[in-house]
Amino acid sequence: MNTVIxxxxxxxxxxxxxxxxxxxxxxxxxxxxxxxxxxxxxYTPSVIQVLFFxxxxxxxxxxxxxxxxxxxxxxxxxxxxxxYAGCKVIGVHTKIGLALLSAILIMGGTYVYKxxxxxxxxxxxxxxxxxxxxCDMIKPEEGRERVWAVFPTDLVHFVRQYTTTIQxxxxxxxxxxxxxxxxxxxxxxxxxxxxxxxxxxxxATEYYCNYIILDKERILExxxxxxxxxxxxxxxxxxxxxxxxxxxxWDER
Numbered sequence: 001m002n003t004v005i006x007x008x009x010x011x012x013x014x015x016x017x018x019x020x021x022x023x024x025x026x027x028x029x030x031x032x033x034x035x036x037x038x039x040x041x042x043y044t045p046s047v048i049q050v051l052f053f054x055x056x057x058x059x060x061x062x063x064x065x066x067x068x069x070x071x072x073x074x075x076x077x078x079x080x081x082x083x084y085a086g087c088k089v090i091g092v093h094t095k096i097g098l099a100l101l102s103a104i105l106i107m108g109g110t111y112v113y114k115x116x117x118x119x120x121x122x123x124x125x126x127x128x129x130x131x132x133x134x135c136d137m138i139k140p141e142e143g144r145e146r147v148w149a150v151f152p153t154d155l156v157h158f159v160r161q162y163t164t165t166i167q168x169x170x171x172x173x174x175x176x177x178x179x180x181x182x183x184x185x186x187x188x189x190x191x192x193x194x195x196x197x198x199x200x201x202x203x204a205t206e207y208y209c210n211y212i213i214l215d216k217e218r219i220l221e222x223x224x225x226x227x228x229x230x231x232x233x234x235x236x237x238x239x240x241x242x243x244x245x246x247x248x249x250w251d252e253r
Contacts, residue, residue, distance in 0.1 A: 004058050004069070011070045016108045021078045024085035031088060041084060045076040130236040131158040137234050137241055138211045139165045145250035149211035150204060152239065153191060169207040194219045201228035205246050212242040 012018040028042050051057045052072050061069055090097040112118055122129040134155070140147050148167045151159055159166055170187035186203050189195070197220050204212055212230060214220075216238055225231075229245040 001053075001055050004053055004055065007070050008052070008073070011073050017078070020082055020104065020108065021076075024082045027085050027089070028081065037084075041077060041081050045078075045081060048072065048075050125162060127158045127162055128155070130239060131155050132162055133236050134213055134239060134241055135159060135162050135166060139163050140249070147210045147249060148208050148247070149213060150186065150190060150207070150209045151213050152215050155213070155239075169209060194221055196221055197223040197225055197228060201225075201230060201244075201246070204230075204244050208247050209244055210247050210249060212244055214240050214242065216240055 009015075025042065025045065028038075032038050032042060058069060061072065086097075086101045089101060123132055125132060134151075138147060138149055146165050146167050148169065149159075150169055156168060156171055159168060160171070170184045170190070186207050189199060189203055195214075195218060200212070200220075211233075212225075216235075225242060230242045231245060232240055233243045234241045
């Protein structure tokens with residue numbers, strides 16, 4: 001039971017949003033008359049909430065998918081319940097309700113644009129512009145087979161969001177420490193601060209990488225990339241794009 005409570009606390013953070021949800025749910029219990037809305041916004045989240053705190057339900061869930069119990073709380077339409085209850089309050093007491101709800105939201109919220117995780121969008125895709133530039137530089141023309149490319153870890157997350165025509169030898173599943181990552185020699189090698197050029201060439205060829213993208217600050221040793229048929233084809237502000245000529249494109253084999 002302590003584990004369940006801990007999961008609930010971690011999910012709700014400061015608890016402000018959770019308290020607001022419970023107040024909204026209780027308000028709807030006593031004021032909502034539409035049976036369909038009651039079933040969707042009152043009965044369903046109430047049942048989920050009760051089941052969540054039952055230890056036997058927790059044990060059963062963990063047998064099926066251990067470590068993701070917090071996802072049960074995703075099933076509760078918390079935002080919808082709060083918004084709907086707020087609209088009902090405003091509908092009954094327009095001026096007072098609007099002023100009260102506005103004050104509650106302002107006091108309980110934070111100015112998201114001050115967060116370190118927020119930054120102005122660089123393009124219409126809301127992705128780093130350099131990731132878009134590199135993808136445009138190497139992605140195949142329409143009608144051609146996909147290409148393979150090895151990217152620095154700080155760009156890996158954005159490639160698939162922009163295009164599905166570029167395959168990568170490692171992805172997010174290798175970069176999350178909590179996950180059971182399968183062995184990937186390319187990833188283990190690529191995150192090293194200094195890269196051996198010969199080994200880079202061997203691994204890039206082994207993993208069929210047509211392109212290699214390197215940070216301009218990356219230190220290379222034991223030769224030059226050109227000595228291994230790896231040529232520079234372009235660059236951005238912080239990255240250099242190389243073509244691995246030893247690996248032909250899939251539709252040219």
